[in-house]
Amino acid sequence: MIWETVLAKFRELFGDEGEIGVYFAPGRVNLIGEHTDYNGGHVFPCALTIGTYGVARKREDKKLRFYSMNFEELGVIESSVEGLKPEKEADWTNYPKGVIWAFGEKGMKVDCGMDLVLFGNIPNGSGLSSSASVEVLTGAILRDMFGFEVTNQDLALIGQYSENKFNGVNCGIMDQFAIAMGKAGHAIFLDTATLKYEYAPIKLENAKIVISCSNKKRGLGDSKYNERRSECESALAQIKEVIEINALGDLTEEQFEEHKDAIKDEVCRRRAKHAVYENQRTVKAVEALKNNDIALFGELMNASHVSLRDDYEVTGIELDTLVEEAWKVDGVIGSRMTGAGFGGCTVSIVKDEAVDNFIEKVSAAYKEKIGYAADFYVVEIGDGPVKLA
Ligand code: GLA
Numbered sequence: 001m002i003w004e005t006v007l008a009k010f011r012e013l014f015g016d017e018g019e020i021g022v023y024f025a026p027g028r029v030n031l032i033g034e035h036t037d038y039n040g041g042h043v044f045p046c047a048l049t050i051g052t053y054g055v056a057r058k059r060e061d062k063k064l065r066f067y068s069m070n071f072e073e074l075g076v077i078e079s080s081v082e083g084l085k086p087e088k089e090a091d092w093t094n095y096p097k098g099v100i101w102a103f104g105e106k107g108m109k110v111d112c113g114m115d116l117v118l119f120g121n122i123p124n125g126s127g128l129s130s131s132a133s134v135e136v137l138t139g140a141i142l143r144d145m146f147g148f149e150v151t152n153q154d155l156a157l158i159g160q161y162s163e164n165k166f167n168g169v170n171c172g173i174m175d176q177f178a179i180a181m182g183k184a185g186h187a188i189f190l191d192t193a194t195l196k197y198e199y200a201p202i203k204l205e206n207a208k209i210v211i212s213c214s215n216k217k218r219g220l221g222d223s224k225y226n227e228r229r230s231e232c233e234s235a236l237a238q239i240k241e242v243i244e245i246n247a248l249g250d251l252t253e254e255q256f257e258e259h260k261d262a263i264k265d266e267v268c269r270r271r272a273k274h275a276v277y278e279n280q281r282t283v284k285a286v287e288a289l290k291n292n293d294i295a296l297f298g299e300l301m302n303a304s305h306v307s308l309r310d311d312y313e314v315t316g317i318e319l320d321t322l323v324e325e326a327w328k329v330d331g332v333i334g335s336r337m338t339g340a341g342f343g344g345c346t347v348s349i350v351k352d353e354a355v356d357n358f359i360e361k362v363s364a365a366y367k368e369k370i371g372y373a374a375d376f377y378v379v380e381i382g383d384g385p386v387k388l389a
Contacts (some may be wrong), residue, residue: 002121003053003388006069010055010117013067013076018057021144022389025137026051026382027122028129028178029211029347030338031187031202032297032304033282035312037172039232040193040247041279044286045174046202047182049382052120052133056141059113064100066093069119081113086166095131098166099138102158105165108148116141123375126213127344131167132175135159139180140385152384153195156180170226182384189286193249200286202381204294206352207333212326212362213375214318216343225340228271228314235272238263248275274312278304298334298349302327305336305346314341318370322346325365329358 003022010020026047033043059065064079070092077093084101087094100110118137122130139155142148150158159176163169173192181188186199202209236248242262245251251259256276263269281300288296305323309315315323319337323346326335331354338347350358359376366374 002119003055006053006055006117006119007389009067009069009119010057010115013117014057014065014115020055020057021141021387023054023056023137023141023144023385023387024051025054025133025140025385026179026182027120027133028175028182029209029345029379030174030178031347032278032285032301032336033174034278034304034308034336034338034341035228035232035314036249036275036279036282037174037190037192038170038229039236039249039275039279041191041249041275042282042286043174043178043190043192044187044200044282045178045190046187046381047179047384048122048128049184049380050121050128050377051179051382052118052122052130052137053388054116054118054137054141056114056116056145058145059115061113063113064093064097065113065115066096067117068092069117070124081110086168092134094167095134095162096138098162099135099159100142101166102162103139103142103148105161106158108142108146108150110142110146114141114145123213125344127339127341128211129175129179129339131163132159132171132179135162136176136179136385140387144387152180153177155385170229180384182382184383185381187381189282193247200289202289204349207294207349208352208355208378209381210348210350210355210358211338211377211379212322212346212348212366213377214322214343214345214366214370215372215374216316216318224314224342228312231268231271232275234265235263235268235275238268239272248272249279251276253277253280270311270313274307278307281307294333294349298332301334301336301347301349308337308341312341316342318343318366319346321366321369322362322374323348325362326358329361330354332358
C-alpha cells in the first residue's frame with residue numbers, strides 16, 4: 001500500500017514517537033464546464049482515486065518540517081508557523097504553508113508546528129490539481145489534529161482562499177470543491193454562483209475515462225490564466241451596461257447574441273462567448289447524462305474543446321494534438337482538454353474495447369508531431385479526503 005511507504009519514510013526522517021496520522025486527498029478531473037467557475041457558471045468535475053498521501057504529527061514547538069517524496073532532492077524544508085508569508089518563486093511548501101496561514105486568517109490559529117511527509121501520485125503540473133489536492137489534504141490534517149470545526153466545503157473555500165491570497169493565483173472554486181466534496185462513482189454538478197451542487201452518478205456502461213497527459217508542464221501563475229479572468233471581467237462590465245446581470249453565467253446563448261455588441265473588443269467578446277456557451281453546454285451535458293444519452297454528452301465535450309481552442313484560446317498544439325487524434329479513433333465518445341489549459345491533460349470517454357487502440361494511436365501520433373511522449377491513465381472516480389490510519 002502506498003500510504004505504508006509514506007509512513008515508513010516519515011518514521012525514517014522524523015522518528016515514530018507520538019501520534020502520527022495518515023491522510024489522503026484526491027486529485028480531480030473536470031468532465032465539462034471549463035473556465036466557467038470564475039464567471040458564475042456551472043462545472044462538472046469529479047475526484048479521482050489518485051491523489052496526495054500525507055503523514056503528519058503535531059509538534060510542541062512552532063517548527064514546521066516538510067518533506068515531499070516527489071521532490072526528494074529538496075530534502076527536509078524547515079519553517080515556522082509564526083510569521084508565515086507568501087514567497088514568490090518558492091517551492092511546493094507554499095501550499096501547506098498557505099493553508100496554515102489561511103486557517104489563521106479565518107480565526108483558527110495554528111499555534112504549534114508539525115512534521116509532514118507527502119507523496120502524490122498525480123503527475124505534477126498535469127492539470128489534475130495536485131496543488132488543490134495538497135491544500136485540501138493540509139486542511140483535513142489541521143482539522144483532525146487541531147480539532148477545528150470546519151466542513152469539507154469549508155476546506156474547499158479555505159484552500160481556494162490560500163491559493164488566491166497566499167499563492168497569488170486567482171483560481172475559482174472548482175478544484176478545491178471537487179476534491180473536498182468528492183464522491184466515488186459520481187461527478188459534482190456545481191453552480192459556482194451559489195455553491196449549490198448535486199451529485200450525478202457516472203455509470204459509463206462499457207466505457208472508461210482516459211486521461212492523456214501532454215507532459216507539457218504548466219503552472220497557473222505563469223500561464224495566461226489571470227489574463228483570461230480580466231478579459232472576462234472587462235466583457236462583463238461592458239455587457240452590464242445593457243443588461244442587468246451579475247456574471248456571464250447568468251446569460252443564455254440568446255441573451256448573449258442579443259447583447260454581445262456591447263462588448264467592444266473582439267477578443268473579449270470571444271472570451272465571453274466561451275463563458276456563456278460553455279456554461280449552457282455544461283447544463284445540457286448533465287441533462288444528457290440523466291437521460292442516459294452518452295453520445296450527446298460526448299458531442300458536448302468535443303464542442304467544449306473547440307470553444308476553448310478557438311474562442312478562449314487556452315489549448316495549444318499539445319492539447320489540440322491529443323484531442324484531434326483522439327477524435328479520429330473509433331470508439332471515442334468524447335474528448336477535450338481539462339483544467340486551465342496551456343498544457344496539462346485531456347479527458348476522453350472511450351469504449352472499453354477501444355481503449356488499447358486509443359492509447360496506441362494517440363500516443364504514436366503525439367510523439368511523431370510533438371517530439372516527446374504523452375502518458376495515459378485510465379482513471380476511477382473516488383472519494384474526498386480521508387484519514388487512513
Ligand atoms: C484551474 C482553476 C479552476 C478553473 C479551471 C478552468 O483549474 O484552478 O478554478 O478555473 O482552471 O476551468
